[in-house]
Amino acid sequence: MILEGFPMEHLNEIAAAFRQASIPCAAREPLSRHTSFQIGGPAALFCEPQNKRQLARAIAVCRQAGVRYYLLGKGTNILFADEGFDGVVIHIGEVLGDIECNGLSVTAQAGAALSKVCIAAANEGLSGLEFAYGIPDAGDRTNGLAAWYGGCACLCNVSG
Secondary structure (H helix, E strand, O other): OHHHHOOHHHHHHHHHHHHHOOOOEEEEEEHHHHOOOOOOOEEEEEEOOOOHHHHHHHHHHHHHHOOOEEEEOOOOOOOOOOOOEEEEEEEOOHHHOOEEEEOOEEEEOOOOOHHHHHHHHHHOOOOOOHHHOOOOOOOOOOOOEEEEOOEEEEOOOOOO
8 A cells, every 4th residue: 555655753743733834634535535536545644725825834844844745626637546645635725716817817826716717817808718618627737838629828836
């Protein structure tokens, strides 16, 4: 089983740091509960930051502890092994899903539903995201350039 390689002392230290920062977390959370395909074994630790400050803290704790972490968006287009994930899964939910339109640009947090981003852009009279409306959410692509069906959208990691 994958989780056998995850040092228990790291798990306890990380969970304690998350609790100190008021970040909800659970050990051995089945990832099948958080993916559209409803498959995947347990994460060594699963957390759900409620704001940007908590998200930044969760990532910092994982980096300081030297453990693997995965940023999980809507759980679409992702497959986790039945054996689980031997690290921390940081779930970026709708609480981190603000969308802001400003002139010709649309900025969306990682937890924003792609369909809602498309609607916000259309409501502002912006075009170019029509191709993306029915595509499963992009929350699991928190970096880089995503391209679908001949269209593309730049998804960038921006701090602040």
